[in-house]
Structures are given as structure tokens and as C-alpha cells.
Amino acid sequence: MAVLCSARAVVLLYDDTHKQWVAAGGGPQTLSCIQLYHHPGANAFRLVGRKMQPDQQVVLNCPLGRGLRYSQATPQFHQWREARRVWGLSFGAPREATLFATAVLRALRALEEGEYWVGGGHWGTRGGPDPIALPCISPHPGTPLSWPDPDGPAPEEPEQQERWGTHQIGGAWGGTP
Template structure:
């Protein structure tokens, strides 16, 4: 499937969403809002998992490079969320740098 860190569209929420869908039929298989207190773990080069509140999520990537790109996107999203809270504004211009990876 395909997974990406993105700005949610049309739902009135700011922030970032981890969105995953199955390639063959575009069925959404993962939706998780990124929060600044998200706990992210790189279990091995191609499997990463994270926890938000009491919910646990995980992804297996096709390559270590895809996993690293996703990790950078999640960490960038968290940094932006922290910056938003500290500075009181949203920096939407950062969205284009977020990754899309094949799973």
C-alpha cells in the first residue's frame, strides 16, 4: 500500500495525519493524527511503530530508505506541531516536504 504524512483535507483540523491506503482498491487501512506526544519506535530498519494515547500503530516498509523517509516525515510533523504551540501560528508551507512511501 501507500502511506503518507499529510495535512488533513477539509475537516477543519490543523495538524498532520498519517494516512495509509491499499493500492489495489484505495481502501483506507490507516488514519492516525500526529500529536506532539506521539511515541515513535524504530524496531528494525523496515518496521516502525508508534503510540498515540492508548492506540498502537505499526508499518512494515519495502526498504530501509522508505522507512527513513517516513521517520523523517513524522519527526518533522512533530517538530512543526511543537513550534505551532510555542509560537502560536501554523506554518502550512512546510507540507510539500512530507514523504509518501510504498509499504
């Protein structure tokens, strides 16, 4: 499996009973590393999210299927429905959200139109620029994330870490999904 793109976001699930977004995996809303994986043999795609904490709890493990609608509700909040759940991703930066959405939408288009990832840094039948794999940085110094990335994560600016650490989710997403 290849990682096509990575981003940092808070993973949320919509609680239909209480009509609000709640943190996936329970507990407080914390930043996760979300990765878009591709299985070349099956031409299958999957979103996997792990909390950026020492335990690296998996809070998202969702296959992308034909017909899935990935919606960019705001520049920093994206959502989709899978089975009976509505997932949300709250990104800390619009650029990171845009790059991640580009990769996910491209994967969905590949499923619909028969495109495929051929490796070596490019997509199959249509070409064009590839999504950028953004590194996920552990907020705990000395605690690496165990991702299948041979090059490892790049260092992060201190003010960027601080901004991510204080990012909170409010009720500004326009209500129900």
C-alpha cells in the same frame, strides 16, 4: 489538505491478547500507501493508509498529536501508540522508511515547537530540506489509486514491484512493542 510525504508499507496493529502483530483491516498482510497529510489552517497532521488494491480500503487514519512518540524500532519497522492501539509500519526499503520517519518526526516537532508548513516546498521557522513525497504505485496495472495528487504516480521498476509483492512480515521485530 496537503500530502507532505508518501511511502509504501504494510500497516500492522499489535494484538495484545495474542502478543503478535496482525494486519490492520483484517485479512492477509498487504502493502498500503501511507501518506502524511497536513491541514494548514489548523496546523494539524494525520497519517492515512490505504491498501494498494482495487478497493483501496482505509487501514490507517490516525491524527498526530503532541506527545505522540514515533519509534524506529528497526530500519524498516516503525511503531507508535495512539489511544489504546499500537500501530506498526513495515517498509520494504530502509531508505523509504527513513524518508518517511523524517517527515513524521518533523511534523511532530512542528506540533511541539510551533513550526508550521508554509507551502511552496518549505517548512516555516526552521527551514531545511523537505521530506520527499514518494509515489505509491498500484500493484494492479490499469488500476490507479485515487489520491489527491494532481501529477499522478511515477512508473515503478518491474523488479521493485516484484520485491514489494513478496515482502512478508515475520516475527523479527523483537517481540512486544
